[in-house]
Amino acid sequence: MSPSRTSRRAATIGGAAIGGALAGAGSAWFGAATYFARRVLTPDPYRPDDVVVRVLHTDSITLDATPDTVVPGRYGLWQGGEEVHLRFGDVLELDRELGRVRRRLLGVDRGVPRVGPGRLDSYYYGQDPGADLGLPYEDVLVDGDLGAMPAWIVPGAAGVGSRWAVLVHGRGARRFEGLRAVPALHRAGLTSLLPSYRNDTEAPPGHDGRYNLGLSEWRDIEAAMRMAISRGAQEIVLVGWSMGGAIVLQLLDRSVLAPMVSRAVLDGPVIDWADVLAHQARLHSVPAPVSDLSRTLMAQRWARGLIGLDERLDVARTDWVRRADELSHPMLLIHSRDDEFVPVAPSEALAAARPDLITFEPWSLARHCKEWNVDPARWDRVVTDFVL
Numbered sequence: 001m002s003p004s005r006t007s008r009r010a011a012t013i014g015g016a017a018i019g020g021a022l023a024g025a026g027s028a029w030f031g032a033a034t035y036f037a038r039r040v041l042t043p044d045p046y047r048p049d050d051v052v053v054r055v056l057h058t059d060s061i062t063l064d065a066t067p068d069t070v071v072p073g074r075y076g077l078w079q080g081g082e083e084v085h086l087r088f089g090d091v092l093e094l095d096r097e098l099g100r101v102r103r104r105l106l107g108v109d110r111g112v113p114r115v116g117p118g119r120l121d122s123y124y125y126g127q128d129p130g131a132d133l134g135l136p137y138e139d140v141l142v143d144g145d146l147g148a149m150p151a152w153i154v155p156g157a158a159g160v161g162s163r164w165a166v167l168v169h170g171r172g173a174r175r176f177e178g179l180r181a182v183p184a185l186h187r188a189g190l191t192s193l194l195p196s197y198r199n200d201t202e203a204p205p206g207h208d209g210r211y212n213l214g215l216s217e218w219r220d221i222e223a224a225m226r227m228a229i230s231r232g233a234q235e236i237v238l239v240g241w242s243m244g245g246a247i248v249l250q251l252l253d254r255s256v257l258a259p260m261v262s263r264a265v266l267d268g269p270v271i272d273w274a275d276v277l278a279h280q281a282r283l284h285s286v287p288a289p290v291s292d293l294s295r296t297l298m299a300q301r302w303a304r305g306l307i308g309l310d311e312r313l314d315v316a317r318t319d320w321v322r323r324a325d326e327l328s329h330p331m332l333l334i335h336s337r338d339d340e341f342v343p344v345a346p347s348e349a350l351a352a353a354r355p356d357l358i359t360f361e362p363w364s365l366a367r368h369c370k371e372w373n374v375d376p377a378r379w380d381r382v383v384t385d386f387v388l
Contacts (some may be wrong), residue, residue: 076121083113170242214246245269
């Protein structure tokens with residue numbers, strides 16, 4: 001066999017091997033991208049314990065020191081699922097050598113706390129507007145296109161009036177998340193409506209049982225607005241946390257009721273889902289091509305069955321930095337520069353792009369959607385000033 005034929009044969013074999021390796025790598029990336037997309041979009045009602053209670057006293061609680069438990073502010077703690085709920089505040093002592101932090105115990109709302117595992121509650125409150133805030137409220141059901149969705153109505157200080165606020169919690173959260181905002185809105189004279197929405201543990205599932213990144217959930221908030229209007233609302237303020245912010249932005253873009261909204265307050269909002277997904281991929285050591293491919297798959301009709309979607313998700317439609325010139329409602333953006341889950345950069349970019357509409361209030365120290373926890377007096381003040 002001549003050297004030239006040997007070289008050609010070697011090249012053919014080598015090319016086939018490289019092609020096979022690349023095909024294998026492509027198949028692995030495709031599978032990983034599908035898995036990543038499903039993890040992002042699939043609701044998970046299970047909330048694992050993430051803190052350990054080491055010592056309990058009548059006026060203090062000692063926890064293992066973690067990035068969350070050493071941050072100043074007010075927080076809640078669940079134990080035994082939701083058997084026990086307590087609230088704690090100021091850091092009293094930090095022992096870096098032992099890895100322990102002692103904090104002021106502010107109250108026990110239910111059950112008997114014990115040494116052992118628990119789950120941090122960033123919402124601080126864990127009951128209802130009456131038990132937590134001492135305010136009168138009504139349990140109602142919002143009639144959405146998927147069925148009845150539980151909600152709370154909390155009248156303003158002067159009773160139910162024409163100015164309402166609809167409070168939209170984030171991905172995997174519940175109505176408790178919005179309770180922190182109610183006292184300030186109540187004092188400002190707004191009636192607060194705190195609805196659940198599709199795929200919450202207490203609301204009907206979506207057609208596909210998947211989160212849609214705000215691209216379908218906005219319809220449930222529109223249904224909540226219809227209830228508010230039927231009860232006398234003539235002006236509505238929307239308040240959204242995390243994915244709740246993304247839901248608010250979609251509603252303002254797509255709902256026939258958007259003209260009823262006078263302004264919006266967004267706390268730790270998802271301004272650009274592509275940025276958040278890329279950030280989460282980096283945190284979990286997911287290669288960038290896998291993250292990019294997962295977003296591409298979400299937008300493809302043919303991939304809906306792989307991911308479990310009823311409708312394709314065009315993630316580009318959630319990029320409000322790129323779409324900044326389409327906004328028309330005044331907004332207050334509250335976002336911590338220490339947010340570990342939803343990076344602050346898109347909020348900063350959006351505020352810079354639309355200074356005519358957007359008031360930006362940057363925080364520090366606070367982790368994701370915990371700005372109120374770190375400085376409740378400031379949060380209440382800036383929100384009150386904005387809605388009055």
